[in-house]
Amino acid sequence: MTTFSPLFNAAHPAVHLFRGPYVTVGGHRHEVPEGSKRLLMFVALHRQRMARKHVAGALWPDTDEGRAAGNLRSTLWRLRGAGIDLIEADKWSLALREDVLVDVELVGDWAARLIARSAGAEDLKLSPWWPDALDLLPGWYDDWALSARERLRQRTLHALEELSRRLTAVGRCAEAVEAAMTAVIAEPLRESAQRALIEAHLAEGNLIEARRGYEVYRDLLDRELGVAPGHELFTRVHAA
Numbered sequence: 001m002t003t004f005s006p007l008f009n010a011a012h013p014a015v016h017l018f019r020g021p022y023v024t025v026g027g028h029r030h031e032v033p034e035g036s037k038r039l040l041m042f043v044a045l046h047r048q049r050m051a052r053k054h055v056a057g058a059l060w061p062d063t064d065e066g067r068a069a070g071n072l073r074s075t076l077w078r079l080r081g082a083g084i085d086l087i088e089a090d091k092w093s094l095a096l097r098e099d100v101l102v103d104v105e106l107v108g109d110w111a112a113r114l115i116a117r118s119a120g121a122e123d124l125k126l127s128p129w130w131p132d133a134l135d136l137l138p139g140w141y142d143d144w145a146l147s148a149r150e151r152l153r154q155r156t157l158h159a160l161e162e163l164s165r166r167l168t169a170v171g172r173c174a175e176a177v178e179a180a181m182t183a184v185i186a187e188p189l190r191e192s193a194q195r196a197l198i199e200a201h202l203a204e205g206n207l208i209e210a211r212r213g214y215e216v217y218r219d220l221l222d223r224e225l226g227v228a229p230g231h232e233l234f235t236r237v238h239a240a
Helices: 034-045 052-059 065-081 103-115 130-134 143-169 173-186 191-203 207-225 231-239
Strands: 014-016 022-025 028-031 087-089 093-096
Touching: 014 103, 034 052, 034 065, 034 087, 034 093, 034 143, 052 065, 052 093, 065 087, 103 130, 103 143, 130 143, 130 173, 143 173, 143 191, 173 191, 191 207, 191 231, 207 231
Parallel strands: none
Antiparallel strands: 014 022, 022 028, 087 093
């Protein structure tokens, strides 16, 4: 049904923004009408109750206030007509229903636990949704979508680095390498991700892999930015 289904409680309706948007209700998938996708995504990414005027202005910035309000009414009607009644709306405001789950929120919570170093054993797992979290809503270029994409991307990168360190610390080095590599592939110039990957290789006893990775990173930095890796990373690799 979705790559994120293990984290969803089927008793709750859910908005899937990864590889979506689409909605599941009672375990059944509902496609979102094309003209209603932006509204559902906007409301799902802004969990708090918002003024209708604010939502209409954000989604239809190039139309006058009356036309934007009419567009909002029509879009809500189309959503309900498609069996997607997940937005509570009154005359003045609207919000996603409190019982609705959103995959982006679940990922954000996972990342926050890792970054805060309060993650439990259930958080230390490899997951197929990492690429989706690193490129949220590809093809959507509204300012609010771009902001949400970059915020989740940065949070996920930090979480992957911390996950790699945690896995390395408990001897799960192969998984640590995979987590760090995901971050490195997403941001090859990011030294903290490269450091996590090198540390995982060293912990596994793969000195050659660590030095090869360092050399590739060194050459990339020199070619792209004309700088060298930090001294701490140099020392760690060559002291091993």
